[in-house]
Amino acid sequence: MANVIADRIEVVSDDITRLDVTMIVNAANSSLLGGGGVDGAIHRAAGPGLLEECRTLGGCPTGGVRMTGGHRLKARHVLHAVGPVHRDGRSGEPGLLRSCYEEALRLAHEHQAESVAFPCISTGVYGYPKDEACRIATDAVIAWLESHEYPRRVVFCCFGEADARLYRDRLAAIGA
Ligand code: ADP
Secondary structure: OOHHHHOOEEEEEOOHHHOOOOEEEEEEOOOOOOOOHHHHHHHHHHOHHHHHHHHOOOOOOOOOEEEEEOOOOOOOEEEEEEOOOOOOOOOOHHHHHHHHHHHHHHHHHHOOOOEEEEOOOOOOOOOOOHHHHHHHHHHHHHHHHHHOOOOOEEEEEEOOHHHHHHHHHHHHHOOO
16 A cells, blocks of 8 residues: 555544544444444434434435534534444445445545544444454545545544554555
């Protein structure tokens, strides 16, 4: 990977609700009405205005992304991405997971976002194997950055050092 792309990617081990970025991505479910995991954390930190706004959206299909304001978060916007539940890996999951990253990046590009932070979509309750999800996420982000000016910076916000190591190792393996 060219260094110019590597310089636009960061891996952190943190709570995504604390990050000072333009947009954070939520691993939402298709109702967009809140849930556990990172979704619950984002709604708690953003306050009740986020749920009110989400109610107006009418849900979102798997692989899709919807944008809201950030409410009480530092981030200006939340990109609610609906990742696939991992069944057997042969039910379209890779394409749907990749679509979450691409659709979020497309919205970030449209809004000329400076920075976007992603959690490890689908790898919690939705059961996606972490290494496969990491490969899909890094491939999608690198391909996007190679051909787009925005977002200027992407943060992989891992929840714990083990996930962060997975991302750092993957990026190092592909030459970052
Ligand atoms: P999904 O239903 O898409 O699997 P989860 O919220 O269960 O969503 O998990 C997605 C990922 O988000 C997991 O890797 C989980 O460890 C991580 N996660 C949970 N809370 C946070 C948080 N506050 N900040 C960043 N990542 C988080």
